Amino acid sequence: MSQAESPRIIAVLNQKGGVGKTTTVANMAAALAAAGRRTLVIDLDPQAHLTIHFGADAESTPSGCYAVLTGAKPLSQAVVQSRPNLRLLGSGIDLVGAETELVAEVGRETILRNALEPERGAYDAILIDCPPSLGLLTLNALAAANEVLIPIQPHFLALQGFGRLLQTVLLVSRRINPALRVRALLLCMYDSRTSLSSEVKNDIEKFLASARQTQSPWAEAQIIPVHIRRNIKLAEAPSYGKSIFEYEPSCHGAADYWAVTQCLFPGLTKPAAPEAPAPGRPAETEPAHETQPPQHEPPNPETGA
Numbered sequence: 001m002s003q004a005e006s007p008r009i010i011a012v013l014n015q016k017g018g019v020g021k022t023t024t025v026a027n028m029a030a031a032l033a034a035a036g037r038r039t040l041v042i043d044l045d046p047q048a049h050l051t052i053h054f055g056a057d058a059e060s061t062p063s064g065c066y067a068v069l070t071g072a073k074p075l076s077q078a079v080v081q082s083r084p085n086l087r088l089l090g091s092g093i094d095l096v097g098a099e100t101e102l103v104a105e106v107g108r109e110t111i112l113r114n115a116l117e118p119e120r121g122a123y124d125a126i127l128i129d130c131p132p133s134l135g136l137l138t139l140n141a142l143a144a145a146n147e148v149l150i151p152i153q154p155h156f157l158a159l160q161g162f163g164r165l166l167q168t169v170l171l172v173s174r175r176i177n178p179a180l181r182v183r184a185l186l187l188c189m190y191d192s193r194t195s196l197s198s199e200v201k202n203d204i205e206k207f208l209a210s211a212r213q214t215q216s217p218w219a220e221a222q223i224i225p226v227h228i229r230r231n232i233k234l235a236e237a238p239s240y241g242k243s244i245f246e247y248e249p250s251c252h253g254a255a256d257y258w259a260v261t262q263c264l265f266p267g268l269t270k271p272a273a274p275e276a277p278a279p280g281r282p283a284e285t286e287p288a289h290e291t292q293p294p295q296h297e298p299p300n301p302e303t304g305a
């Protein structure tokens with residue numbers, strides 16, 4: 001993979017719903033922050049799942065993203081400190097309106113990029129969680145990013161719509177952001193026991209191989225050699241407002257996300273296992289929320305219910 005710019009600005013994108021975008025952003029960001037990288041996560045999805053995953057308030061209006069996109073606040077005033085080394089530009093339902101409100105705005109695709117410009121020195125990595133669509137919010141993510149990471153759930157029809165996704169990246173790279181590259185594809189909820197998983201993987205590998213000598217933004221894209229296995233702990237952690245490293249640091253999901261983050265950010269040093277919190281420990285080293293029963297049943301990843 002080629003030398004990366006600083007800060008790395010990664011749009012995590014797939015217009016297919018429920019493939020693991022938010023889970024990937026939340027846990028990669030948590031790994032980066034724990035390893036000492038100054039990290040910003042941007043929740044560009046009106047569903048606000050990333051905001052909720054970090055235990056932050058998804059009800060406050062205007063949401064951080066809405067305030068930035070409408071020019072009400074500079075980014076530095078719209079972010080909240082979520083964890084040590086980890087800031088969040090949160091989302092909320094008001095973002096639904098942003099797409100229509102900005103439709104007549106000149107330069108509406110580059111609002112986020114311009115808002116990030118004065119903040120570039122403040123971060124080592126910026127991860128953007130995109131909504132499951134290719135609308136204006138996603139265009140803002142692609143205009144601001146220097147890399148695209150595509151999570152894929154290897155099931156039937158996994159690659160349906162993949163061409164449209166790549167065409168969108170191509171269009172943005174031609175018109176707005178020539179530096180944009182598809183860096184990697186990440187197989188999420190991977191089940192090595194099914195032949196379908198390996199078939200989807202083979203199809204993608206063939207496709208990427210055919211693009212190697214071209215000028216396309218995905219000519220150097222790779223399938224990350226570590227796959228995210230299906231792990232119920234990953235589905236439970238958001239209900240507690242926690243990353244997988246806070247919720248269940250010894251599970252497969254934590255190991256997979258740590259390994260994937262190391263693949264994408266070579267040289268990352270894994271922090272020592274945290275000690276059990278001592279009574280009276282300072283507030284900023286505590287997780288954002290105490291462990292408490294989930295407000296609702298953790299979603300079942302098999303059924304999506």
Ligand code: ATP
Binds near residue numbers: 300
């Ligand atoms: P959307 O398109 O709606 O934003 P998404 O692509 O962001 O969805 P996620 O929200 O990350 O997808 O994941 C979809 C569901 O699957 C969530 O309930 C999540 O907790 C669960 N999930 C994600 N990854 C895994 C995994 N590896 N194992 C088990 N469950 C998972």
Ligand code: MG
Binds near residue numbers: 021022023049129130
């Ligand atoms: Mg999501």
